[in-house]
Amino acid sequence: MNNIDYVKQTCINAKSSSKEISCLSESKKNLILKSLIDEINLKRDDIKDANSKDIESLKLTDNFNNAFVDRLLIDDLRIDSMISSISEIIAFKDPVGEITNIKEMSSGIKVGKMSMPLGVIAMIYESRPNVTIDASALCIKSGNSIILRGGSESINTNIVLSDCIKMALSQNNVNQNVVQLIDRTDRSIVNELLAQHNYIDIVIPRGGKNLIKLIDKLSSIPVLKHLDGICHVFIDRHADINKALKIAINSKTQRTGVCNAMETLIVDKNIAEEFLPLLEEQLKSHNVEIRGCSKTRNILKEVLLASDSDWSTEYLDSILSIIIVDECNDAIDHISKYGSGHTDVIVTENKKIAETFLRNVDSSSVMHNASSRFADGYEYGLGAEIGISTNKLHARGPVGIEGLTNKKFIVLGNGNIR
Amino acid sequence: MNNIDYVKQTCINAKSSSKEISCLSESKKNLILKSLIDEINLKRDDIKDANSKDIESLKLTDNFNNAFVDRLLIDDLRIDSMISSISEIIAFKDPVGEITNIKEMSSGIKVGKMSMPLGVIAMIYESRPNVTIDASALCIKSGNSIILRGGSESINTNIVLSDCIKMALSQNNVNQNVVQLIDRTDRSIVNELLAQHNYIDIVIPRGGKNLIKLIDKLSSIPVLKHLDGICHVFIDRHADINKALKIAINSKTQRTGVCNAMETLIVDKNIAEEFLPLLEEQLKSHNVEIRGCSKTRNILKEVLLASDSDWSTEYLDSILSIIIVDECNDAIDHISKYGSGHTDVIVTENKKIAETFLRNVDSSSVMHNASSRFADGYEYGLGAEIGISTNKLHARGPVGIEGLTNKKFIVLGNGNIR
Secondary structure, rough: OOOOHHHHHHHHHHHHHHHHOOOOHHHHHHHHHHHHHHHHOOHHHHHHHHHHHHHHHHOOOOOHHHHHHHHHOOOHHHHHHHHHHHHHHHHOOOOOOOOOEEEEOOOOEEEEEEEEOOOOOEEEEOOOOOOHHHHHHHHHHHHHHHEEOOHHHHHHHHHHHHHHHHHHHOOOOOOOOEEEEOOOOOOOHHHHHHOOOEEEEEEEOOOHHHHHHHHHOOOOOOOOOOOOOEEEEEOOOOOOOHHHHHHHHHHHHHOOOOOEEEEEEEEEEEHHHHHHHHHHHHHHHHHOOEEHHHHHHHHHHOOOOOOOHHHHHOOOEEEEEEEEOOHHHHHHHHHHOOOOEEEEEEEEHHHHHHHHHHHHHHOEEEEEEEHHHHOOOOOOOOOOOOOOOEEOOOOOOEHHHHHEEEEEEEEEEEEEEE | OOOOHHHHHHHHHHHHHHHHHHHOHHHHHHHHHHHHHHHHHHHHHHHHHHHHHHHHHHHHHOOOHHHHHHHOOOOOOHHHHHHHHHHHHOOOOOOOEEEEEEEOOOOOOEEEEEEOOOOEEEEOOOOOHHHHHHHHHEEEEEEEEEEEEEHHHHHHHHHHHHHHHHHHHHOOOOOOHHEEOOOOOOOOHHHHHHOOOOOOOOEEEEEOOOHHHHHHHHHOOOOOOOOOOEEEEOOOOOOOOOHHHHHHHHHHOOOOOOOOOOOEEEEEEEHHHHHHHHHHHHHOOOOEEEEHHHHHHHHOOOOOOOOHHHOOOOOOOOOEEEEEOOOOOHHHHHHHHOOOEEEEEEEOOOOOHHHHHHHHHOEEEEEEEEEEHOOOOOOOOOOOEEEEEEEOOOOOOOOOOOHHEEEEEEEEEEOOOO
């Protein structure tokens, strides 16, 4: 079969299997997930063998480096973590089928809503093979069909993992096409997939910014995505200095290469002289390079001058830009101009200023007196996270199982007519 | 200014004004809407004069027919109805800014959600000038900026109405660009608008199916839309015959040219012989033509044979297709194959069968023992309706003020770090 027919057939299979999985009971879906845990445990050696093959192949390419190997590697610890992620999803309440918010109208009808699966999800991702399991388990629990297109470098691992899923589905007499792995590695396959808006309801990319940009450009299907994580922490004049230090240091240094790390610190001029020298000292011990505005450099004499492009750069590294502003509204304006709508934080003890910031900053996560690093599906109690969205429509912020569903209207009558 | 620059400038104005309207208090937004009512009352004669001009121009074109004039006409009664629609929107609770669903996590942070405006809406519509007022009032109350592109045939009416809105905004010292009417009638303007994904967050078309199809095809921006309303009523074997007759007749005949009218009736074989002759009699008195499957024709000897294309046709007319099925699951399969995801109804006294239908039919409205004609924003208590969506993402079904908002995450801490 040529690639075009192969993708089309995969999509047709997904669409028809999506009706079956969308109607399954919670207990049946949990049985599939329990079988999946058993299968993974049974196939531990096969999974690790296939993974070794992938890593060996990687070593022969130009892409080989330690970070890449680390993303690709599956050992017993990571298998355990896949299993515990499935267990968490089993423990989650069935996200579909419940009627909520029933209200009686003056006409006599009752109107409510019911959560439903989205339908068919296409997941396009690089390296980390645990996504194969996480995404499949989330889709099974939420009643969606999924088409998986992993990176070519993890193809052997993904094939064994998807075999485990197929086995778990078939052991429970459920259509195996609920989870389909694209086992061809040609790049043209992605283009074909992204044209299938008649079959696929949403595309979720996971990987580098360039991959996501390309997918967004090519796709005829809505893409759940974020491109940048230019996260800000604003230290208001009414901040508690100790909280401000803790939050700024944690937001910048707890992990630097992640999308919810702080990239720009905004400081109220009335607290800058007290706060910035204390911060500089701690940042130095974490080897963080500072690039400041001219006012910052009046206080911190040694730092580099930030250029305009610094305010719109996601460093993903031990670099921090700092700008001093007159007051909270200027911080909000800066975030609105340069931010990426991901996560922004205010540190203040003044309730009214906090409320203004929370209300007027339109990012997918807005925080008061907490580290930006909390912007995460697990931390928000959503269970495994399928992605983070800075879109304005559908789910915003970390997307868990609920973001894989949407609500239809339910009307209950007793023979009512208009 | 050429059309490209004109559209670009309109979009820039909308984007910058959207920040202002998004932050306004409820009382301020209501003041604007109250001023709008006063302005419309003051300008009654101007509105009617401009409307007469539009109708005179229409009479000189090939498009002239009574239905078209009826859609375009603004008289005192319709002005009163615009005003009462604004009053209803004033009475609605502010849909943005409230923090809901706060939960404390084990880390100590509290996570909740806050509704926010979408940003900039582009409304593209034909003839009915009341959309100018309804859509603008909904956007003001929900904190969105709106760009209005009405039909060229109603341009004079729309200019006077949008002047009323501008006056209401300026009387309350709010940026007039919150509501902008495109006052150029060139068709190329629409193409330009649909390319502005950096400025416009959602496009809402209102009008004929061909207009909506074209907009959906050309748009680089998400389009909130429905194309067809192929609505089904399924009469289960456990239906109460009187309710079934009432609901079928009302769904088909109360208004035939609307998207929530029934187009196909599905009948359980065990009730068909009793039900169909009674229905035929009533349909005859409403002059409804019946096209039936072969089994239907065994019972109703005079009806035409339906062809396969009948099952996927939205007649919008006094025509009904009828199919007999073995049981509820076959009805669900028929709806899944031929339906348009708009509104589908089951009539039954059997609770379990009703639950199966409500759960397994994935349309934007699914009803039990009620007329399909209830699928409407007013009937659902949403206030004025900005459109109906059969999309899988974001709002589904009738879309009111809530569908013009979305939720961001709010995190409240007390110095928490990871």
